[in-house]
Amino acid sequence: MPSPDAEARRAWIATLAKAPPARLAELMPELPPHDVLRSPEIGAVMVRGRTGGTGAAFNLGEMTVTRCSVRLPAGPVGHAWVQGRDKAHARRAAVIDALMQTDAAQDLTARVIAPLQAEAAAHRAARAEKAAGTKVEFFTMVRGEDK
Amino acid sequence: MYVAVKGGERAIDNAHGWLAEERRGDRAVPELTIPQIREQMKLAVNRVMAEGSLYDPDLAALAIKQARGDLIEAVFLIRAYRTTLPRLAGSRPVDTAAMAVDRRISATFKDLPGGQVLGPTFDYTHRLLDFALMAEGEPPTPVPSPQGGGEAPGAEAEGGTGLDAPPSPLVGEGWGGGAPHMPHVTGFLNRDGLIEAAQPSDATPPDLTREPMELPADRALRLQALARGDEGFVLGLAYSTQRGYGRTHAFVGELRIGRVAVEVDIPELGFAVEIGEIELTECETVNQFKGSKTEPPQFTRGYGLVMGQSERKAIAMSLVDRALRWQELGEDFTGAPAQDAEFVLMHCDNIQATGFLEHIKLPHYVDFQAELELVRRLRAEAQTMQEAAE
Numbered sequence: 451m452p453s454p455d456a457e458a459r460r461a462w463i464a465t466l467a468k469a470p471p472a473r474l475a476e477l478m479p480e481l482p483p484h485d486v487l488r489s490p491e492i493g494a495v496m497v498r499g500r501t502g503g504t505g506a507a508f509n510l511g512e513m514t515v516t517r518c519s520v521r522l523p524a525g526p527v528g529h530a531w532v533q534g535r536d537k538a539h540a541r542r543a544a545v546i547d548a549l550m551q552t553d554a555a556q557d558l559t560a561r562v563i564a565p566l567q568a569e570a571a572a573h574r575a576a577r578a579e580k581a582a583g584t585k586v587e588f589f590t591m592v593r594g595e596d597k
Numbered sequence: 598m599y600v601a602v603k604g605g606e607r608a609i610d611n612a613h614g615w616l617a618e619e620r621r622g623d624r625a626v627p628e629l630t631i632p633q634i635r636e637q638m639k640l641a642v643n644r645v646m647a648e649g650s651l652y653d654p655d656l657a658a659l660a661i662k663q664a665r666g667d668l669i670e671a672v673f674l675i676r677a678y679r680t681t682l683p684r685l686a687g688s689r690p691v692d693t694a695a696m697a698v699d700r701r702i703s704a705t706f707k708d709l710p711g712g713q714v715l716g717p718t719f720d721y722t723h724r725l726l727d728f729a730l731m732a733e734g735e736p737p738t739p740v741p742s743p744q745g746g747g748e749a750p751g752a753e754a755e756g757g758t759g760l761d762a763p764p765s766p767l768v769g770e771g772w773g774g775g776a777p778h779m780p781h782v783t784g785f786l787n788r789d790g791l792i793e794a795a796q797p798s799d800a801t802p803p804d805l806t807r808e809p810m811e812l813p814a815d816r817a818l819r820l821q822a823l824a825r826g827d828e829g830f831v832l833g834l835a836y837s838t839q840r841g842y843g844r845t846h847a848f849v850g851e852l853r854i855g856r857v858a859v860e861v862d863i864p865e866l867g868f869a870v871e872i873g874e875i876e877l878t879e880c881e882t883v884n885q886f887k888g889s890k891t892e893p894p895q896f897t898r899g900y901g902l903v904m905g906q907s908e909r910k911a912i913a914m915s916l917v918d919r920a921l922r923w924q925e926l927g928e929d930f931t932g933a934p935a936q937d938a939e940f941v942l943m944h945c946d947n948i949q950a951t952g953f954l955e956h957i958k959l960p961h962y963v964d965f966q967a968e969l970e971l972v973r974r975l976r977a978e979a980q981t982m983q984e985a986a987e
Contacts (some may be wrong), residue, residue, distance in 0.1 A: 456868055456942075464858070464871035493685035495861055495872065497652065497901045498802065499824075500690045501816060503781045503881065505795030507690045508802045508817035510824050511904055513652035515685055515872060519865065529865050533873025534653065547662060574697055581699050584715040 461541075462550055462563050467532040469566045471539035477562045481545045487527065488519040490537035516540040526551040620665050626898055634658035643876070643905025644668055648947060650806070650825040652875050652904050668946050669827075676948050687801070689869055691857045691901070693879050694779055698855035700908075703782050705848045705883055711779055716854060782851040783881050783898060792883065792896040812939050819942060820914075824903055826945030828910045834920075834935045834945075835913035843920045843933030847899060850883035854906050877897025878903045880911035884919050889927040898927060917941060 466474065494512040501508060517531045518540035528548025532538045549558055602947035621628065635642055635658040645657040649672045659677060678888055700716025703709045715721075786792035802817040806949025810818060823831060858871040880901040888894035901911035920935040922928075934940050944950060 456866075459866075460868060460870050463866075467870070467872045468858075468874055491685075492682065494651065494679065495685055495859070496684040496687040496804065497859055497875065497904075498688050498690040499693070499820075499877075501627065501795070501797070501820060502783065502795030502898050502900050503693045503879065504784075504797055506798040506802070506817060508820040509687075509806075510691075510821070510877075510902055511647070511650035511652065511802050512679060512682070512684075512806075513873065513875060514656070514682065515861075517685060529863065531863055531870065531872045533859070533875075534655075547818075552652060577699065579699065581604065581714050581716060584700075586713040586715065 459547070459550070462559075463530070463547055465563055465566050465570070466530065466543035466546055466568060467521070469539075469543075471534070471542075472498050472538045473569070474539060474542055474562075477565060478542060478546060478558075479566070481542060482522065482549070484520045484522050484528075484545050484548065486541070487521055488517065489516040490540040492516050492535050492537070495531075518544040520544045520548055522548045522552070551578065607833065618631060620663075629662060631655060631658045634661055640906060641666075641668060643669045643907050644828060644910075645675055647904040647907055647910065648825055648827060650673040651675050651679045669951055673951070674946055680910040686861050686863075687861065688915045689860045690799070691859060691875075691877070693853070693857060693877065694781060696779060696853055696855040696857050696877070696879070698853050699781060699906075700852040700855070701779065703851045705850050706782055706785070707853075709782055709785075734841070754801065761813075770964065779853070781881060786850075786883065786896060790895070793886075793892075793898060795898065812942070814938060814942055816918070816922070816925075820900065820902070820918060820939065822919060822942045822945060823901075823914045826914075827947035827950070828907070828913070828944050830947070830950075831913040831917055832909060834941060835916035837933065838916050838920045843900065843923070843931055843936040845882075845916065845919045846885040847916050847919060848884070849912060850881045852878070852880045852908055852912065854878045856909065866937070876905050878905065878907050878911040880908065880915040882912075882915045882919055886926060892926075897922070 455563065474481060479575055495515045496512050497510045498507045499510045500506065505578060514535050515531055515533060516535055516537055516539065517529070518537070518542065519529050519578070521527045521544075526548045528544040528546065528551070530543035530547060531539050532543055546558060550563075635654045638661065639654075640655045641661055645660055645668055646652050647652065648668075649657065651657075653675075656678065657671065658787075660674040661668065661673035663674060685895070698714060698716075701711065701714045703713065707713070714959075715881070731886045755817045783792055783795075787794055792917035802821070803815065805818060805821055810822065814822070837843070839847075854876070856876050858873055859873050860869045860871050862869045878901075882899040882901075884897045884899060886895055886897040895954050897919065899917075899922075901914030901916075901918065903914060917935055920933070921938055921941060923930055923936050930936055939949060
């Protein structure tokens with residue numbers, strides 16, 4: 451089980467990975483100096499499902515993924531694994547992951563992470579609302595024997 | 598004798614040049630962009646991703662453009678690209694109970710918890726050509742809706758995201774992601790023991806992209822092959838079971854389409870993180886089963902899971918999955934194609950199939966020369982025998 455710190459890091463890494471790359475670049479256009487430990491690398495992750503939704507695992511198919519690792523001059527190391535083939539996205543996410551382990555965390559949370567989370571939630575809610583609009587409301591017709 | 602043949606280079610170069618020209622078509626018509634294909638030919642993109650077995654909408658759109666809309670050729674391009682990618686990891690099994698659903702219907706329970714959600718479906722359309730779509734640039738006429746959320750797509754452009762509508766009972770009840778909120782219909786039957794249980798297991802499943810498929814193939818391998826199998830082939834097989842060739846009496850217990858998070862254990866972090874979100878279609882069938890020596894009469898299950906929005910394929914996959922389970926359930930083998938794992942699994946891959954099928958159009962001059970000589974010799978022999986008989 452990840453520690454509370456790891457839990458918070460898990461959340462921001464997921465937010466950065468799922469962010470639309472263009473939006474992330476808009477929120478964080480300039481990256482501070484950093485060393486690249488692992489240059490952005492494009493690869494595949496095999497996505498697994500479960501038989502019957504809950505049973506044994508099986509291989510459904512792959513998805514493209516880009517990963518990257520960086521280190522800030524002060525020491526913190528950031529990692530990113532993001533869906534797709536956008537190397538700039540992976541690098542930006544890795545740098546922000548590293549910065550989130552420094553004093554910049556509070557500012558970055560307010561400036562980058564929170565807006566991304568709010569936008570993702572709004573997008574999801576809008577879609578759920580559309581789905582809700584297509585929910586069938588059954589009603590029973592008056593039946594002959596009820597007269 | 599091996600005869601090297603040269604001399605086709607110029608013809609091939611010219612053929613490819615002409616192909617590029619034909620791909621572009623009439624230059625008076627604007628060229629298609631990848632985002633246009635990705636957004637407006639989404640179901641074709643989905644099919645290429647599912648059968649190409651690689652989730653990447655941009656690449657699938659590119660493949661469709663390059664292949665001039667030939668979807669099997671596009672799948673071929675994706676499969677070829679896929680082999681160039683290093684495999685970085687395997688994901689944790691996706692949790693379809695936590696799916697943010699666009700569509701979720703059941704043909705067995707009218708009042709399932711969470712409700713019947715139709716989503717953006719072709720069902721109940723009249724299948725009449727909509728000439729309004731030919732009126733370029735004209736927005737579609739909004740359809741008046743009796744309740745929020747059902748208005749025409751045009752409304753969104755004016756900033757009406759539907760967020761101001763009264764909260765639906767569905768919102769916040771499992772649409773936010775995370776914990777499982779949208780339990781599977783089969784779970785309700787399972788509580789009463791009326792349906793076979795699907796035992797969870799995290800054992801690493803076999804992977805036909807790594808090891809050549811061997812028969813008998815276990816269910817995990819069969820599901821992988823079907824998930825990337827040709828939609829038309831799987832559809833035809835599923836239909837054959839409905840017509841009586843390995844009948845399984847299937848009901849669609851549940852069909853759902855939506856997005857799930859993909860979670861991967863990252864070694865450098867030491868824990869699992871969500872790296873993205875993919876759209877999936879899941880179908881679970883509920884099938885009759887009259888019981889066996891060890892099992893009481895109960896319902897059994899077929900399962901279909903496909904990348905993207907592709908319910909025809911997901912339903913077909915679940916029917917074929919169930920038909921292939923005859924042996925484990927102690928049912929009779931009736932000789933039906935859909936029950937024959939070798940027949941199904943060795944022929945469902947359209948890239949293998951088209952590769953072998955189309956290779957016969959390539960030069961076989963030497964093979965054919967041998968056949969020609971054989972036929973001539975046989976004819977000569979037959980003539981000699983006939984003359985001798987006369």
